[in-house]
Amino acid sequence: MSKIKAESTSLLNRIVNRIRGVSRLSPTATAGVLVILFFGVLAMFSGGFMTHDPVSSYPDRILEAPSAEHWFGTDGNGMDVFSRVIYGAKFGFGVAIPAVIISVLIGVPVGLIAGYRGGLLDEVLMRFFDGLRVFPSIILALAVVAATGQSLINVVLVLGFLDSPVFARVVRSEVLALRSSIFVESAIAAGNPTWRILFVHLLPNSIQGAMAQTAVRAAWAVRISATLAFLGVGIQAPTPEWGAMIRQGAEFMITGQWWVGIFPGVALIFLVFGLNLFGDGIQDVLDPRRRTEK
């Protein structure tokens, strides 16, 4: 018994040491993780933090300034801004995580195949991706969401799809470099089928760069989905989504009721900033060239 206990504490110690080591390696990434965790807890246990129901309106308390009762004040519908900001964290994660997963699931296989096969397929795909780059991402996302239907699920699908070229490009360039290496050649010589070479041999060796991108792309997804909601496309008020809330607060900004629009914006900035910090730190740690700069 005692031996097991000793082992488990040493395991705990190892974990703590490991975290310490990582956080020393990249303080920015650690700061980012803390911010993300903070919002993650808010999103998961939002019921415990909200002081009011986020969508029930108090008609006699329209546009009240922050007070002990309504910490962030109330909006034009008389809804509690604090509770709405807390609830909004759910949308941040609810859009970003599935969107990035979709991007990875589309982008990585496309990059693998394009890089490995090369030829016409690769050429056409890369030209198509180049063509997409002519447009600002927000315009593209706006047009596709407006054209294909305005629902939360659709926003997630469109963002996931539009961002998949990022992962395809990264994986493709890795695969191009690895394609003619000895381990691939020996795998071919040993008679492995193509899918096995792609997904068992090449995938683990080329995925790192793509994974380093995920946090930054999640930040992008949170930002763009909020922008869409701000423009009144996709998620609409009175849904407690941050972008939609800023849209509601826009008209009150020049009449002095700043709390309606400022608080959701601050929350949005912090979550995106946290994701960007984490992403930037991760890229620093993973990119050997950037690490040796010191």
Next chain:
Amino acid sequence: MVIPLLVGVMFLTFMLVRIGGLDPVGLLAGPTATAEEFEIITEELGLDQPLWKQFLIYAQNVAQGDLGESWLSNRPVLDDIAARSVVSLELLFWGIGIGTFIGVPIGLRAAFKPNGRFDQSTRILSLLGFSIPTYWLGLVMLFVFFYLLRWAPPGMGRISLMVSPPDFVTGSYLIDSLLSSNWRAAYSSLSHPILPVICLAIVSAAPIIKQTRAIALEVISSDAVRYARACGLKVKTVRQIVFRNSATPVLTFIGTEITGLVGTMSLIEYVFAWGGLGQYGLNAIVRGDFTAVQGYVLVLALFSVLIFLIVDIVVALIEPRVELN
């Protein structure tokens, strides 16, 4: 290379707006329209034709410089776009110009002392710049500088409602009012762009800082710079060499950034009711104005291609290793 890209862009947007759930006929006809009225409008817009025929007609018109008429305002899309382009270009020019003048020196300085205090703090600041939603920044600026301090004019257009705009020459209120020496209009059209330009400059500076730093770091670790250092050149001279060698990639990067900034600019125009091309495009997309969306997207693609061309030319001018052919 350019023509297939433009045709591809045309085809994709054409299909996108049509296959989607937008219903321009319903929007135009209104809720009380009869089935007959629906048919007439459908016919007028040419929507009763098969898709491939619609596209051919559209492509033919575009080739002759006719982008069609807006289905909602019945005005030629080309005229609308031409009138608004100058307005947007003005905003874009100042925003990116100032963003570059802030971003490049900061990025260079950060690279000269990597991981120093200046580098760390500008890195955090530029990450913050990446994270701030443009439209929110614009709203906060309006709140602070218009509502609280009363320094700035309200975010309602390019010139005060009390001042009559100058006669149309170039489309830019500032240039036009200076040309006609209308000082009141000049002052008003100078004070209105300040907030939107600052917004755009802040947002455009963040990626420029990050990229300039990365490029300069690479140049610093190059053999050429190491040799210059080994020769014992003065720090100032070495820095000049670094700047000179970073100029080309930085410029290329800014060129690609401009495309992305058109989206940012559209949002700023939306917040400040700027009435430029960006706002026009956003409205057209949201309202399902097919012809306007197609025209806007096409002009956007053309603009990107033009920017890349200009960057190529400038690079060839400042870079002795590249030759124009």
